[in-house]
Amino acid sequence: MIIQAIAFYLFAFVAVAAGVLVISARNPVHSVLFLILAFFSSAALFVLMGAEFLAMILVVVYVGAVAVLFLFVVMMLDVNFVQLREGFLQYLPVGGLIGLVLLVELLVVVGAWVFAPEAAASGAAPTPAPDAVSNTHALGALLYTRYVYLFQAAGMVLLVAMIGAIVLTHRRRAGVRKQKIAEQVGRRPEDTVEVRKVPTGQGI
Amino acid sequence: MPIAQVPNLMPALPEIFLACAAMALLMLGVFQKPGPEEEIKTARLISYLSVTTLVLALLLVLTVSGERLLAFGGMFVVDPFAMFFKVLALIASATAIVISRQYLEIQDIARFEFPVLIVLATLGMMMMISANDLIALYLGLELQSLCLYVVAAFQKDDARSTEAGLKYFVLGALASGMLLYGCSLVYGFTGTTGFEGLATQFHGAAGKSPSVGLVIGIVFILAGLAFKVSAVPFHMWTPDVYEGAPTPVTAFFSVAPKIAAIALFVRVMVGPFGDLVAQWQQIVIFISIASMLLGAFAAINQHNIKRLMAYSSIGHVGFALIGLAVGDAVGVRAILVYMAIYLFMTIGTFTCILCMRRNNRMVEEIDDLAGFSKSHPMVALAMAVFMFSMAGIPPLAGFFGKFYIFLAAIEAQLYTLAIIGVLSSVVAAFYYLRIIKVMYFDELTDSLDKPIGREMAAVLVGTGLVVLLFFGFLAPVVSGAEGAAAALFAG
Numbered sequence: 001m002i003i004q005a006i007a008f009y010l011f012a013f014v015a016v017a018a019g020v021l022v023i024s025a026r027n028p029v030h031s032v033l034f035l036i037l038a039f040f041s042s043a044a045l046f047v048l049m050g051a052e053f054l055a056m057i058l059v060v061v062y063v064g065a066v067a068v069l070f071l072f073v074v075m076m077l078d079v080n081f082v083q084l085r086e087g088f089l090q091y092l093p094v095g096g097l098i099g100l101v102l103l104v105e106l107l108v109v110v111g112a113w114v115f116a117p118e119a120a121a122s123g124a125a126p127t128p129a130p131d132a133v134s135n136t137h138a139l140g141a142l143l144y145t146r147y148v149y150l151f152q153a154a155g156m157v158l159l160v161a162m163i164g165a166i167v168l169t170h171r172r173r174a175g176v177r178k179q180k181i182a183e184q185v186g187r188r189p190e191d192t193v194e195v196r197k198v199p200t201g202q203g204i
Numbered sequence: 205m206p207i208a209q210v211p212n213l214m215p216a217l218p219e220i221f222l223a224c225a226a227m228a229l230l231m232l233g234v235f236q237k238p239g240p241e242e243e244i245k246t247a248r249l250i251s252y253l254s255v256t257t258l259v260l261a262l263l264l265v266l267t268v269s270g271e272r273l274l275a276f277g278g279m280f281v282v283d284p285f286a287m288f289f290k291v292l293a294l295i296a297s298a299t300a301i302v303i304s305r306q307y308l309e310i311q312d313i314a315r316f317e318f319p320v321l322i323v324l325a326t327l328g329m330m331m332m333i334s335a336n337d338l339i340a341l342y343l344g345l346e347l348q349s350l351c352l353y354v355v356a357a358f359q360k361d362d363a364r365s366t367e368a369g370l371k372y373f374v375l376g377a378l379a380s381g382m383l384l385y386g387c388s389l390v391y392g393f394t395g396t397t398g399f400e401g402l403a404t405q406f407h408g409a410a411g412k413s414p415s416v417g418l419v420i421g422i423v424f425i426l427a428g429l430a431f432k433v434s435a436v437p438f439h440m441w442t443p444d445v446y447e448g449a450p451t452p453v454t455a456f457f458s459v460a461p462k463i464a465a466i467a468l469f470v471r472v473m474v475g476p477f478g479d480l481v482a483q484w485q486q487i488v489i490f491i492s493i494a495s496m497l498l499g500a501f502a503a504i505n506q507h508n509i510k511r512l513m514a515y516s517s518i519g520h521v522g523f524a525l526i527g528l529a530v531g532d533a534v535g536v537r538a539i540l541v542y543m544a545i546y547l548f549m550t551i552g553t554f555t556c557i558l559c560m561r562r563n564n565r566m567v568e569e570i571d572d573l574a575g576f577s578k579s580h581p582m583v584a585l586a587m588a589v590f591m592f593s594m595a596g597i598p599p600l601a602g603f604f605g606k607f608y609i610f611l612a613a614i615e616a617q618l619y620t621l622a623i624i625g626v627l628s629s630v631v632a633a634f635y636y637l638r639i640i641k642v643m644y645f646d647e648l649t650d651s652l653d654k655p656i657g658r659e660m661a662a663v664l665v666g667t668g669l670v671v672l673l674f675f676g677f678l679a680p681v682v683s684g685a686e687g688a689a690a691a692l693f694a695g
Contacts, residue, residue: 148211149276153331153343156223160324160347163230164354167317168369172238 008048015041028074036067053135215273215282218264218290219330225257226323233316247314251305254319258298258326265290265330272691274336278398281336288540288688289333289467292547296460297326299551299663303558304452306657310564311450313359322456325351329464333471338387338397341468345383345432349376352461356449368448375431375441383428389421402476419483425472426487432465433521434514436494446514451566454510455554458517463543466521470528470536474692481531488529493624495522500631508568509557512635513550516594519632520546526609526625530616533689538608540685545605545674549593552667555660556587561653570639575648583656584643586668591640593671595633601674608682 018038025031039062046055133141143151198204213220229250236246265287272283301319308314328348335341353376357369391397393415394405406414431438446454473484499519506512524546527539559580560567577584593602606629613622656664674681 146277149216149279150339150343152223153340153347156324156327157343157347157350159227160321160350160354163317163321163324164350167315167321167354168357168360 250316279337300456364448379431386424492525496628500628536689542605574646576643595636
């Protein structure tokens with residue numbers, strides 16, 4: 001029990017600290033690296049809660065794809081972050097006030113939270129007991145049986161998103177030198193290299 | 205380890221076929237030879253195959269349903285109501301592909317993705333029409349909308365087209381957000397997303413007033429759906445998107461998605477929330493009156509014919525929503541008849557607009573039609589027929605659509621609605637007749653391009669005959685609509 005508590009506080013502290021560092025680091029590359037650290041710590045928190053599938057997804061999707069994408073974007077784009085950050089202190093009072101209002105609103109909402117007793121019974125998808133099956137199994141059983149239609153429909157939506165992105169951005173430009181590996185490999189010395197006898201003292 | 209039962213896929217067979225065919229067509233298109241000339245050839249091939257696919261799907265729709273069938277745990281429903289609307293949506297999409305081919309080739313944007321996206325949008329529409337669950341509704345709507353955003357911006361070198369796509373995307377995302385917020389509220393207050401579950405919860409609750417949160421949820425769902433059918437006050441995007449999008453895309457927009465969204469609107473309001481009619485009826489009445497009036501008055505000042513058609517379609521949606529405001533089987537029957545007629549009138553009109561070319565460039569001003577009757581007597585005649593029909597002159601099709609709508613309103617004693625409807629259709633007749641006046645009585649200045657193409661002529665003849673001779677097959681359409689409407693109320 002005590003080990004669990006220690007682990008929770010450790011990971012929670014690391015996650016919060018990394019979150020603060022994401023917005024306060026001067027170098028944007030450092031920010032992204034701290035973001036990755038925050039993701040990892042949150043994944044560890046999920047494991048502590050027994051949601052191992054979510055933890056794995058967080059690592060695979062957010063660290064593996066999203067954060068790496070951010071890293072690429074930060075490195076490729078020439079964004080002047082110092083300039084972006086200029087008004088930071090100036091907006092701090094207003095931003096802080098809005099944050100405070102949001103916090104109070106959240107407290108009011110959570111404080112007045114009432115859970116209708118009949119709502120629990122009529123839940124759309126009853127969940128199995130967590131110690132009977134693993135997370136992944138439970139999610140998969142639901143996703144591929146009861147919600148298979150929605151799952152496939154979401155897949156179609158993603159397919160359309162991909163087609164749309166390609167249609168709207170891809171252009172065929174003239175004069176692009178594309179690497180054609182088959183042609184490169186298929187080249188033979190006879191086609192490209194010409195051996196000539198050069199008479200001495202004359203050149204070609 | 206228990207193995208799940210394979211669900212009964214038969215009711216969803218047309219959708220599954222359409223999805224697989226769309227992916228197959230995509231693959232076929234991708235693996236064709238590159239090069240500018242080959243690209244046009246590929247686009248042509250995929251266009252023909254897409255039309256064939258849609259026709260096959262139409263046959264499947266006709267064979268599969270007949271009675272009420274549920275699939276996928278009740279998330280998907282097939283009934284005569286769905287069948288009626290699916291047939292309309294498939295006809296609309298297939299004709300939209302047919303009339304778009306020539307335009308795309310002239311504008312140098314003939315790419316095979318266009319018909320594939322239309323097929324995928326049609327798939328989304330069919331999922332919307334058959335949705336029996338809030339999540340299924342949302343996914344169908346999103347699949348359709350995403351395709352529409354892309355085709356609106358399809359002419360990507362044209363600033364107006366990209367602007368139309370972007371505007372449509374931003375406002376559409378806002379509408380989706382509202383819809384989702386409404387869905388989440390409804391789910392939060394009822395604990396279920398299935399239409400059947402919602403209907404049983406509200407059954408017998410007609411007298412009691414439901415909780416405020418639930419009503420707010422319904423209002424948000426209504427707002428999201430009103431955006432998708434472009435009803436006032438959620439119509440702001442329509443004129444700009446219609447004007448900016450490539451003309452065949454506008455033709456597609458004004459028919460197929462609108463039909464599907466109206467079907468969804470009717471199913472959601474009558475199905476799960478049918479017993480709460482007192483809660484939403486006033487809103488629908490307001491939306492309907494506002495749409496009719498705006499459609500009638502805002503179109504008067506328009507010079508661009510696509511913009512004019514945008515306002516005209518807003519007005520038509522207002523008329524169709526009268527049927528929903530009535531909220532019984534007679535009203536829904538009137539909507540079905542109205543949408544069927546609207547489909548043919550609008551497709552025909554847009555085919556005429558697509559014939560408006562001068563020196564191989566599209567022209568879109570109403571004044572460009574001057575002397576159209578002398579240069580293109582047959583096309584002008586067809587356009588005149590469509591305009592008279594839109595104005596609601598008997599014995600053309602448009603008259604019968606309005607007739608059944610007003611009949612339903614009067615039977616339900618919604619006299620205000622009927623009177624405003626008649627008056628606004630009189631005002632709207634002004635700008636329809638103005639187009640005829642420009643075509644027949646204004647001097648020919650600069651003739652439009654002559655040969656209009658075989659496909660266009662075929663579509664014009666087909667839609668023109670339907671509109672002209674609609675009284676001939678009024679009985680089967682009305683009885684089909686009656687069966688479809690009865691099926692919606694039986695469930």
